[in-house]
Amino acid sequence: MPTAGTRLRDRAVLITGASTGIGRACALRFAREGARLALADVQVEGGEALAREITAAGGTACFVRADVARRADNELAVDACVDRFGRLDVLFCNAGVNLPKRLPDSDDDDIARVLGVNVLGPLYAARHAIPVMQKQGGGCILFTASKTGLVAQTDSPVYCASKGAVVMLAKALALDYATQGIRVNALCPGIIETPMLREFADAMDDPGAAWARYSAAQPMGRLGTAEECADAALWLVSDESSFVTGVALPVDGGFTAM
Ligand SMILES: NC(=O)c1ccc[n+]([C@@H]2O[C@H](COP(=O)([O-])OP(=O)(O)OC[C@H]3O[C@@H](n4cnc5c(N)ncnc54)[C@H](O)[C@@H]3O)[C@@H](O)[C@H]2O)c1
Structure with missing residues (x-):
């Protein structure tokens, strides 16, 4: 992987939901900054192909199949990163699922799936990662929340609730570990x-x-790209944001300014 920079040189980074979309763009961006990556996802083919792509380009990446709605899989993914690289510098809980349904149309399985992936996943992963980071003397945790964790949107109440929970999880953990070198933020x-x-x-x-x-609904008149999210995520997990913790950073082209 041609290294564009050294902002994450040798950092051991676990990314969940890494096989596609924002997670994939972040994996490629972080690899170009020298990170050693453990990529976790339920989509095995795409994740393994991404790990091969990064490795073939000279980077360091492995794939671990993990369903983040399951506690044991989060622990497995954290342990896989520590086993492979000897540490966990960055935990990036990015996996997420949407639910474009009103509440009466959302059945128990829908609700359990969205809260399981979007809320329990980050909770379980962070719970297992924090003692590792404390032992190391620090680390960085980033959750992919959403603008819907800051302002509501129609027809997605369960999704909005899940992302609001993740924003508050980031803030609460940021306070608990502010003096221990563990920064926690939400994208x-x-x-x-x-x-x-x-x-x-x-x-x-x-x-x-x-x-x-x-x-048309965006202040900038266009959608954002996964690469633009990756640039913001990189900043939040790099030393450049060393005095930033407990922040929910909108990467939304001005949407939440309206
Ligand atoms: N795309 C958007 O407009 C948008 C906006 C706000 C927030 N987000 C959030 O960004 C994150 C990434 O979304 P994306 O747009 O890249 O979507 P995506 O569907 O392209 O990627 C999500 C990834 O998460 C993985 N995943 C889903 N369930 C999983 C599970 N149980 N265990 C492990 N991995 C699982 C998928 O396989 C996929 O690789 C999500 O948390 C999403 O809620 C996306």
Whole structure:
């Protein structure tokens, strides 16, 4: 991997939800900054291919299959990173699932899936990672929340609730470990062009019109890219943000300024 910089040189980084979208873009960006990566996802083929791509380009990456809704899989992913690289400098809980349904239309399985992946995943992973980071003398935790963790949107109450919870988890953990060298932040993407958004639009009656509507609703008149999220995530997990903790950073083209 041609190293664009050294901002994460030799840092051991675990990224969940790494196989596609924002997680994939972050993996590639972090690798170019010298990170050693453990990539976790339920999508095995894409994750393994990404690890091969990074390794073939001279970087360091391994893939671990993990369903973050399961406590044991989060622990396995953290342990895999520590086993492989001897430490865990950055835990980046990025895996997430959407639920574009009103509450009465959301069944128990829908609710359990969204809260399991989006809330319990980061909770379980952080719970297992914090003692590792304390032993090392520090580390960095980043959760991918969403602009919907800051401002609500229609027709997605369970998703909004899950992302609001993650924002508050980041703030609460940031306070608890502020004196121990562990920084905890949340990345709050706006509407970003990824497979998740494509799936969301495809579920609409007129996907083309939905896509145009998303762009038109943005202050910048366009959607964000996964690469733009990766640049912000890189800053939040690098030493450049060393005095930043407990922050929920919108990467939303101005959406939450409205
Ligand atoms: N795309 C957007 O507009 C947008 C906006 C705000 C927040 N987000 C958040 O960004 C994060 C990444 O989303 P994305 O847009 O890149 O979506 P995506 O669907 O492209 O990627 C999500 C990744 O998470 C993985 N994943 C899903 N369930 C999992 C599980 N149980 N265990 C492990 N991995 C699992 C998927 O396989 C996929 O690789 C999510 O947390 C999402 O909620 C996305």
